Amino acid sequence: MEQAPVAETRPYHHGDLRRALVEAGRRLLEAEGGSDLSLRAVAREAGVSPAAPYHHFRDKNELLDALAMEGWDQLGDQMRAALAEAEVGRDRLVTLGVAYVRFSRMNPAIYRVMFACSQNNETMPEKLRDEGAYRLVCDTLIESGLDPEDETGLELAAIAVWCAAHGVAEMVGFKEFAPLQAHLGGEEAFLRALFSQLDIFRPHLVAQAV
Amino acid sequence: MEQAPVAETRPYHHGDLRRALVEAGRRLLEAEGGSDLSLRAVAREAGVSPAAPYHHFRDKNELLDALAMEGWDQLGDQMRAALAEAEVGRDRLVTLGVAYVRFSRMNPAIYRVMFACSQNNETMPEKLRDEGAYRLVCDTLIESGLDPEDETGLELAAIAVWCAAHGVAEMVGFKEFAPLQAHLGGEEAFLRALFSQLDIFRPHLVAQAV
DNA sequence: AGCCAATCTTGACAACGATCAGATGCGCCC
DNA sequence: GGGCGCATCTGATCGTTGTCAAGATTGGCT
Secondary structure: OOOOOOOOOOOEEEEEHHHHHHHHHHHHHHHOOOOOHHHHHHHHHOOOOOOHHHHOOOHHHHHHHHHHHHHHHHHHHHHHHHHOOOOOOHHHHHHHHHHHHHHHHOHHHHHHHHHHHHHHHHHOOOOHHHHHHHHHHHOOOOOOOOOOHHHHHHHHHHHHHHHHHHHHHHOOOOOHHHHHHHHHHHHHHHHHHHHHHHHHHHHHHHHHHH | OOOOOOOOOOOOOOOOOOHHHHHHHHHHHOOOOOOOOOOHHHHHHHHHOOOHHHHHHHHHHHHHHHHHHHHHHHHHHHHHHHHOOOOOOOOOOHHHHHHHHHHHHHHHHHHHHHHHHHHHHHHOOEEEEEEEHHHHHHHHHOOOOOOOOOHHHHHHHHHHHHHHHHHHHHHHOOEEEEEEEEEEOHHHHHHHHHHHHHHHHOHHHHHHHH
16 A cells, blocks of 8 residues: 655655545546546545545546646647657648647547636646647747747737647547548548648748738 | 427327427526536426436437537528628638637537537537538538539548637637737637638638648 | 326435545644 | 644535336327
8 A cells, every 4th residue: 555655745644645646537537538537436546535535626626627737748748759750840730730639539538638627717727838738839830930029920820720739639539530531541641631721730821821 | 288289290298398308408508508417407497307308318418419419400500691691702711610619609508518419429410411510611612612523622621620610619718818819809800810820711722722 | 998108207226526523643842 | 752733534424416117197099
């Protein structure tokens, strides 16, 4: 039961339950994301009573928020990695979009939680804006020729890109798209074709459009 | 209790409970879409016992499906109406997208149900494809210069457009967008600007891109 | 008229989110 | 170093939900 004391701030007398709960939740989400996560199930998975979490989270929603935050971090990492691997100057935005969607496809339950929380809070975590995926998009847009001085235009473009990626992420799983997907040679090709249809993802058009 | 025998199949001895349930559900969704709809609440609203709905719907999900179907119809109507009012040849796709998002903004609860069901079924109702919003998008794309013969290209573009609209619909409510929205002069202008960023919505670019 | 079957109600069960009164034990202060 | 304070955890409980089984009720067909 006892786990080795990690370097992090180990709070009180039973180990780092908050951390344990978040990890239990992540485990459950990864295992079976079908239905929605139950707070009692998370407590069970962590080996504590159903009321224990309420000493670390005010709500079930606050636990989900914590899970979502981890998701945003992970998403940012994967997008950064995808960008690092991609050749410079060639469809960087498409690469970013594909990475975004691939994350949502490989972690559907976590992604759903991430966005459900965002909808509840009606706001996005600042970490996202400062150092996360949003920042990446802005940088790539500038790289693609957008004027860094034009704040309005930049934000508008970034939002548009994000909306498109989110829309694709939520719809690409529909069974009805399977034939077309197969016809194009798999999900990756399908995604690239889809994003390329949204011409904002093509640097030369972006530059001329603004 | 007895109502005049309508032309439709009038089921059995207590009036058209199925219809009453769907309407009760719609009423509740319109009234307060905050939390998710409870099957018991719908039964309560319709004035029947909590178990009564199970004679007309296998599940809670099947009731939600019925509600979603009404939503798709309503959405199609509103998009059709928006298109009818718009001037010909000028940003018809943007008009369509704006109408889509406006529907989702004015009926957020129903829209959420519509898409939650789609995600469960992993498929879209055929009515959508045949005579609904999807068909409208395809027609407008052709009108904008896409080759009607190129099925793959047409479907790809339609899916891309739809994805973008859906993404915008789900994200446009974020509080963080409020300043930019105000700066652009309201939601309508914000939406048009957003869609215009996705250059697929500009006919002359579409024609040249394909 | 009389029966069949579909409809609706009652009652029940398990699971859920949330709260509250106690038990438990860490850490700090004297 | 001993005792106390307080955060942490448990157990019980409440109201609600989805779903099911059994019984009451009623309309329609023969």
